[in-house]
Amino acid sequence: MLEDQMEAEALDLLDPMRAPQLRSLLMENLSDRFMRQIAFALFQRMRHSVQLLSCINNVISHEAAMSSLPEVMLAGISELAPLRGRMLLAIDGDLIGAVVDALCGATTAQPFERYELSMLETRIGKQMIDLSLSTIAETLNPLAQLDLTPIAYENATGMLAIADGQDWMIAVTGIFETALGSGTIKLIAPYAGFEPLEAKVASQSGLLGGRGEDTGWITAIESLAETTQVDLRFEVARAVVPLAVFEGVTTGSILPLSLWPEAVAVSGEVDLFWADYGQDSGHVCCRVKAMDEEGDASMSEQKTRIGVADRLAEPERIELERIQGQPRGVPVLTARNVLDKVQVALSVELGRTQIAVKDLRALRHGQILALDQAVGDPLTIFANGQKMAYGEVVAVANDRYGVRVTALVEDAEQESGGAA
Incomplete structure (x- = not known):
């Protein structure tokens, strides 16, 4: 069971002690995307199939990152402005050689030990680096506008230092x-x-303890609020009666309840607000009434709802007792006694309507809602949530109004079916 009062403390889910920092997650999500974009860009430029098999992300030291570079390769270095530092992009000599062979019309691979790049391979390698860095800049553009134009090309690892040896680097392969x-x-x-x-x-997202608004989430919620419809039904009377009384209800019977002077708007099984009811332009309408601080309490006084126990008892194993015969002199149990104990919840519905969540949130006192009920149409009577009959308003004693049953649902459906 949840306690009524609980002390809550904000928890930073992206605390470095609990999860990777945002920049690691950011690069992990972006790296696969721009590597696939690089493969597509190379295919478009070279007109030969280039497929990404896998993408590996690591946070390692600068020294480890440099030692992981292939022996034969070509690298481009670019500034990260307006961010800090420099970025290095290195292409394996074997990949450059495969692209060059394809451009030269080769149809089969000729594996051999590569010790250096030829002048043609170096020129094509520079074009591949330029294309890859341009693709990465386009991928990062929604977050930061970077000019990743290479400031230098190198093929010797000793010339590629872009930070101190023990500095942490993001490495994407x-x-x-x-x-x-x-x-x-x-x-x-x-x-x-x-x-x-x-x-x-x-x-922007409110992560890492920030307090900015998550605009994407807000936009999605606003879109849902505009498109999601809430079903409202307006009830004007409720009563709980014994099953024996309910069974005696027939056409012409006056239900054992009185109409409320106001209708209550219901969504699902939740009462939302009170409303005056009347007619306008041939339709039954309801005018929203403002709820005061004691509105919920007054609403509870005029309606009956089934409650649930605050706590559930612990399960306990029990055994059935041996049943004994009925002793003499005990009153006989009759059907009437049983039916008087079974209760049926009656409700009278004025009409229904649909309203968007956005409009429901903006409802104001005095606003008029048109229902699907035309003036002169009968009221709908429900028993335990099931449509039972139709009725009309009649005057009863002491300036009160009640509902008289005009037709049972089954009879009305048979008549409409016969007319068709």
């Missing part, structure tokens, strides 16, 4: 395959360099 061979494209960027981007995303 894409494994690509072509018709003539496979290879890798490795992206290395300083972990600290993406801190401004992390702060920007956090402030």
Whole structure:
């Protein structure tokens, strides 16, 4: 059971002690996307199949990142402005060679030990680097507008230092395959360099303790509020009667209840607000009434709802007692006694309507809602939530109004079926 009062403390789910920081998650989500975009861009430019087999993300030291580069490769270095630091993108010599072979018309792979890149491979490799960095910039553009134009090309790992040896780096490795061979494209960027981007995303989404609004979530909620419809029904009377009384209800009977001077709007099994009822332009209408601080209490006084126990007893194993015969002199149990104890909930419905969540939220005192009931149509009578009969308003004693049954649902359906 939930306690009535509980002390709650805000929990930062992205605390470094509990989960990776946002920039790691951000790069993990983006890296697969821009690696696939790189494969597609290479296919468009080279007109040869380039497929991404897998994408691997790591946060490692700069020293480990440099030692993981292939021996034969070509790398491009670019500034991360307006972020901090530099980014390195290295393409495996085997992948460059496979692309060059395909461009030269080769149809089968010729595996051999590669020690360096030829001038043609270097030129094509630079084009591949430019294309890859441009694709990454386009992918990151919604978050930060980066100019990733290479400031240098290098093929010696000793010339590729972009940070201190023990600085943490984000390393993304894409494994690509072509018709003539496979290879890798490795992206290395300083972990600290993406801190401004992390702060920007956090402030917009409210993550990492930020208090900014999540605009995407708000937009989605507003869209749902405009399109989601809430069914409202307006009830004007309720009563709980014994089953024996209910069984005696026939056409012409006056139900043992009185009409309320106001209707209650109900959604599902929840009473929402009171409303005056009348007619306008040939339809039954309801005018919303403002709820005061004691509105809920007064509503509870005029209606009956089935409650649930506050607590459930602990289960206890019990055994059935041996049943004894009926002793002499005990009153005989009659059907009437049983039926008097069975209760039936009656309700009288004025009409129904649908309203968008957005409009329901904006309801004001005095606003008029048109129902699906035309003036002169009978009221609908429900028993335990099931449509039972139709009725009309009649005057009873002491300036009160009641409901007289005009037709049972089954009879009305038979008459409408016969007329058709």
